[in-house]
Amino acid sequence: MLLTQALHTAAQLYPEHPATLCHGRERTYRQALQRVARLAAGLRNHGLEEGGRIAILALNSDRYQEGLLACWWAGGVVNPVNIRWSAGEITYSLEDSGARVLIVDDQHLPLLSQVLASLRHPPLLVYAGEGATPSGMLGFEALIAESAPIADAGAGGESLAVILYTGGTTGRPKGVMLSHGNLLSGVLMRLADLPPVAGRVGLSVAPLFHIAGLASAYARILTGASNIYLPLFDALQVLETVQRERANEILLVPTMLQALLDHPRFAEFDLSSLERVLYGASPISAALLDRAVAGLPSAGFVHLYGLTENGGQISANPPCNHKADGGLSRSVGRPTLGQWVRIVDEQGHEVPRNTVGELIARGPSVMQGYWNRPEDTAATLRDGWLYTGDAAYMDDSGHLFVVDRIKDMIISGGENIYSAEVENVLARHPAVALCAVIGVPHDAWGEAVYAVVTLKPGRQTDAEGLIRHCREALAAYKCPKSIEFRESLPLSGAGKILKRDLREPYWQSVRQGASA
Incomplete structure (x- = not known):
């Protein structure tokens, strides 16, 4: 189970289909494969070893996608850095993960001096912006242009693929370790329940440092679809891009969805190409959901529920449950194919249907653990089960309803x-x-x-x-x-x-x- 296998297959089956569209650039899967193989070579030429850590501090872009794939092609491990963190938080994740390469864009250059000042082992800096490469950094495009492509390292299976940092109860972010198999199986399980849309053009505005954005973008690579990247969410840009590019799919958190609906020019745009709106990551009000379903009648709405620790998805609530009567639309759906889910009491015993308890999950997408946190890992992973900390119940038809969070x-x-x-x-x-x-x-x-x-x-x-x-x-x-x-x-x-x-x-x- 290699994450790079998706790129190999897409380049073989859909070589001239656009892989990415960003900043006016369009690159096909044939071009993407060559660029990734060359970028991986450049990173290896500058000392990246198999299993080495690469951090990416950047807004969404085509280069971000190429950086992810090149890291895996070279046999490395990615740390996608939260772009909303302070310099101190960024420094902590770089030190904790042992990142030896940092890919950074224009937006985050001003933070570099603060970040680097506190690092004991400053990483190799790769500039992935739109201007001239700053002094002391390697150019993203130069690495590609100057390097001959190398063969895929073939890292996969249980090999570590990504360290995604999430909040920690001890006050420090925890690095969630996901293997190639974890990520790939999680996406495959989602696709088994939700086959890809026919148009194969998705708009990526959810940040790639989040598991939701990362998994959704990867799912499109796996199916040979196009990823349109906007650097940041802007309601007007999203509306314009959906209309111009005839995007078929989008992943939004509820605040984004509300911003689209609230935009004064919402009614001016033809959004009929949208076949699927994925949403999740935070609670959504019934009023907002009803309004969204009415405002985007061509789209099927899908609620995705999951955690970073489970590869981003435990259950999915499909479009058929998003009806005007509102009953099952309040559910987070049924467990996706391959997921085992139980609702348990404080002793870990399964409770009867319609009884609130803690939701626990088991399956091939469950994390390997928290990086350098054996005690936290033991508290969260017990007998192969992931304890989510979410209070929920399962109804008689197997639909899950999350009612509160046990954790803080x-x-x-x-x-x-x-x-x-x-x-x-x-x-x-x-x-x-x-x-x-x-x-x-x-x-x-x-x-x-x-x-x-x-x-x-x-x-x-x-x-x-x-x-x-x-x-x-x-x-x-x-x-x-x-x-x-x-x-x-x-x-x-x-x-x-x-x-x-x-x-x-x-x-x-x-x-x-x-x-x-």
């Missing part, structure tokens, strides 16, 4: 945010005695980061000051959107903050509305 993860605008990471930063402020971070309902983002803080006696600060403090260490999306000051926080007998008591008033009205 917050999903805001499709981004995973772990409360402990934010709390660790807040706790470093000299005025903070105790703090708790929770997710509260938000109409646009699904959830918003909300902090409850008690101050040390005699110390003073305000919400704006604490938010500024957080922004110095964290990406903006992780910082609290609002802060409440209290005299005390609810504690258990063991002295643990009872976050469920803090969350309850905010989510009670949401649950009442859902059951009405």
Whole structure:
């Protein structure tokens, strides 16, 4: 199970079909294969060894796709860096993964000096931007032009393919290890349930450092489809691109979907080419989903549910369940082919249908573990089962409904945010005695980061000051959107903050509305 096999097959069966469209460039699968083989050669010529780590800090582009494939062609392991991270967070992922090559674009050049200043082992820098190659860096296009193609290293199966960093309960991001087999089987299981659309033109706006964006883009390579890349989500650009390129498929998080529908020019565009809209990564309101289905009548809507730790997908809710009556559209669907799913109690025993418990999953896409985190791995992978931390139930027909999260993860605008990471930063402020971070309902983002803080006696600060403090260490999306000051926080007998008591008033009205 080689990830590069998809490129070999696409170049053999669809050599003149566009592989990528980006910045006015169109490259066929025949051209893509040659460029990937040459780029892999260039990386090997500059010291990349099999199993070596390559980090990519860039916006979505055709070069990003080529960088992924070239890394695997050379037998390497990719660390797709979160573009919304601060310099310190980026540095941590590079050090932790042991990245020896960093591919960077124009957008992120200004961060390089901060990142490099803290690295003990500065990586080889490869410039993948649109301008002249800066001093001290290798040019992406020059590496391709100057290198003779090499044979595919043939890395596959259980060989590590990617380290995807996600939030950590200890305050540091955790590197999810996915093998070639994990990624490829996850995509194949999705395609078994959701065969590719006939038009074979997909628009990639979900970031490639997320498993959802990465898996969706790879699925198109696997089926010989075209990936149209936009660097960042912009509602007007998406509308224009769908109409101009007659895109058939798109993956959106709910905030993106809402932005499209809210755009004042939405009705002006012909979006009838869209046959499939994939959505997921964060909660979606019933009102937004109903509005989207009505606004894009030609498209079949598919809800994808999964985790980075499971290759991005556990279940899929197909278009046939997205009807006006709204019943099964609230489900995350049934387990995809090859996935084993159970709902269990705290002792790991399976519970009866329609009973809420923790959703656990097993299958070939489940991660190998967390990079350098044996204790976290043991807590999450038990007897071959992935414990998701999501509270859910399965109805009598096998449909899954996720009702809450057992872990303290917050999903805001499709981004995973772990409360402990934010709390660790807040706790470093000299005025903070105790703090708790929770997710509260938000109409646009699904959830918003909300902090409850008690101050040390005699110390003073305000919400704006604490938010500024957080922004110095964290990406903006992780910082609290609002802060409440209290005299005390609810504690258990063991002295643990009872976050469920803090969350309850905010989510009670949401649950009442859902059951009405």
